[in-house]
Amino acid sequence: MTSVEEPARSGERIRDAARTRAEILDVATQEFARAGYDGARVDEIAARTRTTKRMIYYYFGGKEQLFTAVLERAYGVIREAEQELDVDHLDPVAAIRRLAELTFDHHEQHPDFIRLVSIENIHEAHHIAGSEKLGKIGSPALDVIRRILASGQESGLFTADVDAVDLHAMISSFCFFRVSNRHTFGALFGRDLLDGAQRAHYRAMLGDMVIAYLTAERSAG
């Protein structure tokens, strides 16, 4: 998530609006993810920046808008990753597995994003609701899922009555929970869901689960 390189010739004061803005966003992302919205300190964010608190208000307006900007950028990152996904050359089963793995990998590599989303849910998604950028853009992954599902259902490989948004929820829930609930799960069950030695195991488990669901014959009743 770090987007600020170091052109820092120490001692000099260089003016660079884009760099200052990006640096604030970087630090704010860490601070909000670390402590939650109310736990995060504007002064702390400023202190870990090469600029001052004044600039946060200059560029973003306030703590609330800063958090919204942080969310917007974090969601932008996963959208980009989803957009780069190319599964058109794969059969439906391999394509779904590939998509699930992308979500698995992204969530694992961006724990700050997971924490921000958890925090935003505590606040009932008010910031998303108030953001023009995040309004109803949806997700590139959804389009991919729709295409794969249509293809798989047409060929009879997949059960016919599966919805794209539902499948996205199924995949996301497993990937999200693994990161978001790592600490309570670890404390209560003595198992670290992010243990590197178990990574391949859980990654395969997710794919197996989704494929099993999609290819199973549904029992009546």
Added chain:
Amino acid sequence: MTSVEEPARSGERIRDAARTRAEILDVATQEFARAGYDGARVDEIAARTRTTKRMIYYYFGGKEQLFTAVLERAYGVIREAEQELDVDHLDPVAAIRRLAELTFDHHEQHPDFIRLVSIENIHEAHHIAGSEKLGKIGSPALDVIRRILASGQESGLFTADVDAVDLHAMISSFCFFRVSNRHTFGALFGRDLLDGAQRAHYRAMLGDMVIAYLTAERSAG
């Protein structure tokens, strides 16, 4: 979660340590779940109680310990529900489905619990780690899962290599996500995962998913 009845003969000042303590816990549960740990206000909790802030410190010591006590009670509630589960008379498939439904129902009916767990994860489960009660008690559900899995694997119904903790994670992730991420998911995809009209659909989907995973033939490689 409300555990305080009303013996309130108005006007009189009755001393009742247990009632006062329970009332504080009730209100604190709501307030912490509403606003997060740092967003919650001790003064606000006190104001919504028939007693004063002084009593919070008298009975619990401080905000931190109060939150721990809230967590301890919330986890106690789900443990009780799991303990009442009786699936010994069911075949493995029906038993697993019953267990999944119990988790589904409990999480849906206790959104405050879900929020508290999300909050505790933001704080890296420090309160659980510092709690004697919550230390390593585990979960009654795990024992149930172990028994059902053994039975199902023995009879050849279930795939042999499934672990109880993993299966618990799988079931929990879906049920948890549905409640915890309701707001961001709804804002981004325009679908309310807690919509009553879809309840049966998602409840069945969870069972189908778990059973499909347990009964599927695993593809090699």
Added chain:
DNA sequence: TCACTAATGTACGAACTAGTACGTTAGCTA
């Protein structure tokens, strides 16, 4: 019924925290 303690209430303070008024300067452009 007396005395003692658990339980409760009041009033206050020290520290923190989001936000701002006001002043300064780098660097571009005419």
Added chain:
DNA sequence: TAGCTAACGTACTAGTTCGTACATTAGTGA
């Protein structure tokens, strides 16, 4: 090169918030 504005810094404040010192009373046991 003069001047203008975007970019930046300092110092401060008003309001909040956790926590506590101190005072009081209900109820119980001797």
